[in-house]
Amino acid sequence: MSIFNVFTLMGGIAMFLYGMDLMGKALEQTAGNKLQGILSKMTASPIRGLLLGMAVTAVIQSSGATTVMAVGFVNSGLMELHQAIGVIMGANIGTTVTSWLMSLSGLEGDSFLVRMLNPNAWAPILGFIGIFLYMMGKDKDRKRGVGKILIGFSLLMSGMNIMSNAMSPLADEPWFMELFLSFSNPLLGVLVGALLTAVLQSSSASVGILQALTSTGAVTYSAAVPIIMGQNIGTTITALISSAGANKNARRTAFVHLYFNVIGTVVFLCLFYGLNAVFQFSFFNETATTFGIAIVHTIFNVVTTAILLPFNRVLEKLAIMTVPDDAADESEEISLLDNRLLSTPSVAVGRAMLTGGDMAEICRTALLQAMSTTRKWDDAIADEVNRKEDAVDHYEDVLGTYLVKLSAKNLSREDNRTVNTLLHTINDFERISDHAVNLLKTGQEIHEKNIAFSREALDDLSVLEAALQDIVNRTVDAFQKGDCYAAGKIEPLEQVVDGLVREVKTRHIARLQAGACTIEYGFVLDDLLTNYERIADHCSNIAVAMIEVADDRFDTHEYLNHIKNGESPSFEKRYERYRGRYTFAPESYGGSAGAAQADQPAPKEEEQP
Template sequence: MDIFMILKLLGGLALFLYGMKLMGDGLQALASGKMTQILERLTNKTIYGVLLGAGVTAVIQSSSATTVMVVSLVNSGVMSLRQAVGVIMGANIGTTVTSWMLSMVGIESDAVLIKMLKPSSFAPILAMIGVVLYMKAKENAKRTNISHLLIGFSVLIFGMDAMSASMEPLAHSPYFENMLVAVSNPLFGIIVGMVFTAIIQSSSASVGILQALSLTGAVSFGTALPIILGQNIGTCSTALLSSVGASKNARRASMIHLYFNVVGVTVFTLAFYGLNMIFNFEFLTAAVGPVTIAVIHSIFNVGSTMLIYPFSKHLVNLAEYTVPDDRVSNGYSSLHKI
């Protein structure tokens, strides 16, 4: 892996992250603040929170942005912790939409209609439309936001293609193959996915990079699975950072996000690898593509929500126990003074 390959990868990642940010900003601006209003009007039913969290995240393409929004609403007292827990669960489901969108990058066919379904085929058209709208937008805010949406999506796809192209030589690299074998260790793979996602502050980007890497044909199921699990924990870093210096309930909301993913990853890891010890899953050595990664990502997040949903109140209680009220944490010292 030479310096030029790394530079191409970094360039592709930069385009990917910028495109995602531009697209998300355009969508949020078009919504004219309605996203926040919807979250503010949540009922006490957790299921509605899950659905709204999933819908909002699917639109703005960032579970981190949704979770940070929730933390800020809890911090301001607009939303309770019991309302927040549902939105946080839904945000994890909504973030899988990005991976499904990126899975189309790997579409291969000679049919013109099928080829046009590939994002790299229609992204240039959207980019051109977006640029024309931007040039003619002048003071028209709606046109400007639509142009940001179209250009952002196109830049994201170009970044994805650039990352994929930079990684093609790795398919024949013995060093790279040895590295992937090491990552196949569940614990190490989870740590790698967690740390990398925490650094770039985006699970969608982290999953996108893994999908681009899978196009080389060198990524196995056993390698992808633990990395994806780690990515879900790593994405919690954004909410945790946003809660620094905030109210206790805001910090509790960020802890709910962390606990949700840690519990989900722990249960999934123990169950899956426990069954593997009994049945010896042969498919772990099979190569995976972008679609398979999207499937794994979706199964984990939807499965975790279904598993933890009945215990949402306990999740809130755990967060309250972790970040106790002052009178609880200082109870002993106050009693001692008396």
């Protein structure tokens, strides 16, 4: 073996690791919302969690990444510790998919079918197709993502072939054969496997390198088995590192991963060597193959999972004993958005969207509570509104920082749209919560000055407030569901609110001239109307941002001019329908027809194209 073989080996390892990384990230990016949907269905059932961990790891080709996600979810409060245990166990099984893909390179035969099953035959073709799709596709296009997956797989297989060819001369080196004979010592083999995986931060990569080493003929099953066991222990280092600085349950999650693999290794080695002592396995000293490595890797993970899954609560208690509760933990806060999830951008985007939805819900609740204080003052509700406004400010700061970090990641087109939508809307939600506090101050002024509203004024405000609650509810619901069609119904309703504000002012002046209202009431009325109108404006901003970002543009003025200048028939129909729904009582100062109409449930809206 010459120095040039070493150079070739280094290049092969580099190509192999880069191909695996490229394929995994491209698979995750292309999966996008599907992966996010899988992860959103967390369950307390260990079996469901096991299947979830398998599915996610099979997609992103990394058990370490799945475990880090589990740590991040526990740290964010999205998942309980006992739920994470099933996911971690499933991740260990899901990671065997990579070894099976690479084992296909060991297929040998002269028939066309067998040769075509060997990835070495069709991986170059996939690489050619992949680079074609990549060059033809637009930036962040799905076609380009599929191209990167194919390129990554082609590089992975090419790298494995280069490694195998570079290491094949080692078969004639006596020292190399003696080295692998020493790995037959279980403790030494476990240690080597753990160290290799800890350095590479990927059990799939280290198993792939072991499979490439089978070309030398020096790797026997007696040496491979303990190395594979050690590789599963080494992969826990990723989760342990990621848990640094996390809350106690997140740290416990990382320790569950460690204990699962350590206990599983001890149990499996005891069973394997115990049975070998009794039955004398014929394959024990045989040369391992790529298929054999994949089989051992799979059997180990399946068997240890089957043995330890019923004892998942024991693993949980062991982790709790390792990271016990103390006085400092009582003050721990759950992180709204965990930076660990940034390593899996599509999941981080999904979490950011959920957090944005929570922020929107807090705004809605705070606003409705604040509106109630203009009719009947309540100190407890006032304190709650102020707390919610502080919470919304915190959400905006955390989300804004997180979204900037996400923007620097390689996102799919759909995830990029989600990030842009959040960036364009969180400030409007924060401003709505500010207006809720303004309404609170107006309500306090009405209470302290004992300002009395006339029946007619209350009726008029009831109509306007019903329309305002409608637009806020529609906006929050559309935002949380990402429903651009529903967002298209916001602007005509905003125009109705603007018209109602002007009409309330006109009717107040008429009552003032007739002596039915007071000037003092006019001051607080002006404050109310100003805040109501601006709240509707912010709802319009949110809806327009959703629609424009979905169309890969952002020109608010052009969009509004288009729909308001008679170029959108649906806008006109919706406006007329909303305008008919929210009308005032006739100009008689004793009636209450307007209030009665506003209090009635809104009729079901007909779907419009």
